[in-house]
Amino acid sequence: MPRSVNNVASRRRRKKILKLTKGYFGARKNVWTVAKNTWEKGLTYAYRDRRTKKRNFRKLWIQRINAGVRNYGLSYSKFMGEMSKKDIQINRKVLADLAMNHPEAFKAIVDKVKK
Secondary structure, three states: OOOOOOOHHHHHHHHHHHHHHOOOOOOOOOOHHHHHHHHHHHHHHHHHHHHHHHHHHHHHHHHHHHHHHHHOOOHHHHHHHHHOOOOOOHHHHHHHHHHOHHHHHHHHHHHHHHO
């Protein structure tokens, strides 16, 4: 008796991956083995970079706060140290936003920290 192959399922599985790799360059979009490897590698990058994104944003916030407090004669580390001593609990994301978009509110916080 000949071997039965479930052609419908395997075709559907391949088409699903090829649909996910649509828009990739060259053979990465239409050659099954290349597309499959590219798609799997993309998943590992996505997993890794979801964590890296958090690091990058924290670095960006610190740079913005540092640039903001340098105008008032402080450094980032001194500013954050004084904030913790004064028990002012505002996270870096909000501080960076205030430094960029609301300089008068950021100045009020810096003045309160400097006292």
